[in-house]
Structure formats: structure tokens, C-alpha cells
Amino acid sequence: MVHQQRSQPRLSRTGDTEDMVMSLAPRLAYFAGVARTEHVTRAAQELNVPQSTLSRAMVRLEQDLGVDLFARRGRTVSLTPAGRTFLTSVERALAEIGRAAEEVRADADPATGKVAFGFLHTMGAETVPGLLHAFRAGHPRVRFSLVQNHGEAMLEGLRAGELDLCLTSPVPDAPDLVARRLDEQKLRLVVPADHRLAARRRVRLAEAADETFVTLEPGYGLRRITDDLCQEAGFKPRVAFEGEEAETLRGLVAAGLGVALLPPPTVPRPGVVELTVTAPRAVREIGVAWRAGHPDTPPVAAFKKFLLSRRGSLLP
Numbered sequence: 001m002v003h004q005q006r007s008q009p010r011l012s013r014t015g016d017t018e019d020m021v022m023s024l025a026p027r028l029a030y031f032a033g034v035a036r037t038e039h040v041t042r043a044a045q046e047l048n049v050p051q052s053t054l055s056r057a058m059v060r061l062e063q064d065l066g067v068d069l070f071a072r073r074g075r076t077v078s079l080t081p082a083g084r085t086f087l088t089s090v091e092r093a094l095a096e097i098g099r100a101a102e103e104v105r106a107d108a109d110p111a112t113g114k115v116a117f118g119f120l121h122t123m124g125a126e127t128v129p130g131l132l133h134a135f136r137a138g139h140p141r142v143r144f145s146l147v148q149n150h151g152e153a154m155l156e157g158l159r160a161g162e163l164d165l166c167l168t169s170p171v172p173d174a175p176d177l178v179a180r181r182l183d184e185q186k187l188r189l190v191v192p193a194d195h196r197l198a199a200r201r202r203v204r205l206a207e208a209a210d211e212t213f214v215t216l217e218p219g220y221g222l223r224r225i226t227d228d229l230c231q232e233a234g235f236k237p238r239v240a241f242e243g244e245e246a247e248t249l250r251g252l253v254a255a256g257l258g259v260a261l262l263p264p265p266t267v268p269r270p271g272v273v274e275l276t277v278t279a280p281r282a283v284r285e286i287g288v289a290w291r292a293g294h295p296d297t298p299p300v301a302a303f304k305k306f307l308l309s310r311r312g313s314l315l316p
Contacts, residue, residue, distance in 0.1 A: 024064060027057045028090050031069070034058060035087045040075045111141050113299035118147040118154040118166035120221070122246045123286075125266040126316050128167070135306050142299045150244075151221035158291050164300045165307070167314075169221045171287030179289040182307065183314035187225070187282040188274040190253050190260045198273040205261075205277050209235035214249045214258040217242045225284050226261045232280040286314060 033043040044051040069083035107114040157163040216223040254271030
């Protein structure tokens with residue numbers, strides 16, 4: 001198929017694609033309206049724009065593309081072969097824009113919108129399900145996109161716009177984020193059931209200085225807290241195994257592969273004993289974080305308000 005070309009097109013075929021799109025985009029709905037009615041006056045009435053504005057927009061569109069899109073007979077027009085080819089893609093693009101607009105409006109709907117919510121793996125079994133159950137009592141149709149990850153990854157998700165809110169530890173201190181402390185969780189020294197300290201109820205962390213530790217990988221908040229607490233107790237932990245999930249570490253402890261500093265389990269784990277650490281004070285702070293200066297949709301604002309209302313009573 002041969003398309004008739006105009007002389008001296010305003011935009012080169014080898015020109016910058018982004019510039020081309022920016023130039024053409026505002027006139028695509030006008031083009032689709034004229035193509036649908038095949039009449040400039042009727043299209044102008046349907047689109048609620050002056051006829052002269054619409055006519056000039058179509059002329060400029062053809063000049064920018066360098067091809068004739070319409071064959072004209074007074075105010076009546078018909079599509080050229082180039083116009084029909086162009087219309088197929090334009091209608092597809094406008095439909096996609098319409099779907100995207102509906103999606104973002106739906107996500108922002110106060111009653112049925114969506115919240116992208118991140119949280120630590122250790123909060124997934126009990127804390128977060130309880131929070132969502134309580135929140136949905138008053139907001140039964142709000143939808144959630146849930147992401148479990150370690151702290152640093154979730155903060156990057158916030159910065160990238162992939163998350164609206166996240167529960168994390170330690171509570172971040174960064175100029176591009178806002179964070180609020182919600183609660184604190186005691187950490188315990190977890191030892192095998194046949195360990196020399198297993199008969200104890202309390203222990204100073206310094207008493208584990210010669211032990212082999214199993215920990216989360218670097219980048220996890222709990223790993224940083226473990227390293228800091230051991231340093232405060234006067235030693236650097238000898239790490240034999242690094243993992244990604246607290247219950248896996250408990251399994252390693254039960255197998256006699258080391259000891260670990262961990263938050264309390266949801267369900268007691270056989271084969272291990274959990275000791276209260278008397279010194280240093282072994283806790284981790286839990287906080288909620290979001291992007292600074294970023295406007296909230298109504299469902300995000302409602303869930304943020306709910307989380308802040310749970311300050312001091314976040315954890316079961």
C-alpha cells in the first residue's frame with residue numbers, strides 16, 4: 001500500500017520519537033472524532049470545540065506526519081488508506097489510556113481503592129492479618145497489594161512508588177521518607193534445647209560471646225540490630241549461617257547449628273529454648289514509613305491513620 005506524502009513534513013521520520021509523540025498526542029482524540037463522523041462540523045459539535053480549531057488541528061496533524069489522512073469534500077471528509085492505518089493504532093492507544101484512567105480512579109476510590117502495603121516477613125503470620133482484619137471492619141471493600149520483604153528492599157519500593165506504606169525495622173531516618181515509631185518488640189536469645197544455657201530463663205548477651213550465630217543476611221534490619229547488640233555486649237558474632245526468614249533460623253538453631261537473636265515466634269518451636277536477654281536491652285522498634293511530600297489517595301490516607309492509631313498496640 002502506498003501512502004500519499006506531503007512535501008516538507010514538519011517532523012522528520014528520523015526525528016526524536018518522544019518529540020513526535022508529544023506533538024501528536026493532544027490531537028489524537030480530535031482525529032478519532034473526525035474519522036468517526038466523517039464530518040468536521042458534527043465532530044466539532046460532539047467534541048465541544050470550535051470548528052476552526054478542529055480544522056486547524058487536522059491540518060497540523062497531517063503536516064506533522066507528512067501524509068494526507070483525509071480526502072476532503074467541503075466539510076465532509078473520508079479517510080485515506082494512510083488515515084485508516086493511523087486510526088487503528090489511535091483507537092487502540094485511546095482505549096488503553098481510557099483503561100489506565102479507570103484503573104487509577106478505581107485505585108483512588110475511598111470505598112474500593114487499593115493500598116500497596118509492605119511489611120517484614122516476621123509480621124506476616126499474625127500481626128498483619130490482624131491489622132487488616134481490624135481495618136476492613138470499617139473499610140470492607142478497600143483492596144490491598146501486599147509485599148513481604150526486608151527493610152531496605154521495602155524502603156526502595158517506597159522510593160520507586162511501588163509501595164504506599166510499609167512496616168519496617170529499624171525505623172528509617174531519611175530526608176525523602178517520613179517514618180513514625182509504632183511499637184517495640186523484645187528479642188530473645190534462641191538456643192538449642194540441649195544447650196548449656198537452655199536451663200536458664202534469663203541471660204546476658206555477653207554470655208553468648210563464644211557461640212556460633214545464625215542470622216539474617218546483611219541488608220535485613222534484624223541483622224543490623226543483632227550486630228549492634230553484640231557490639232554493645234562487647235563482641236562480634238561468629239556467623240556460621242545466614243538466611244532470609246526467622247523461622248528458618250529457628251530450625252537451624254533446633255538442629256544445633258548455632259544460636260540466634262529473634263523476635264518471639266507465632267507458635268512455639270520444639271527443639272529450642274527462648275531466653276530473655278537482660279543486657280543490653282534487646283528490642284527492635286517497629287515503624288511505618290511513607291514517601292515525604294507524596295499525596296495520599298483516600299484509601300491510603302485512611303489506612304495510614306489507622307496504623308498511627310495503633311501506636312503502642314501494634315503487636316499482638
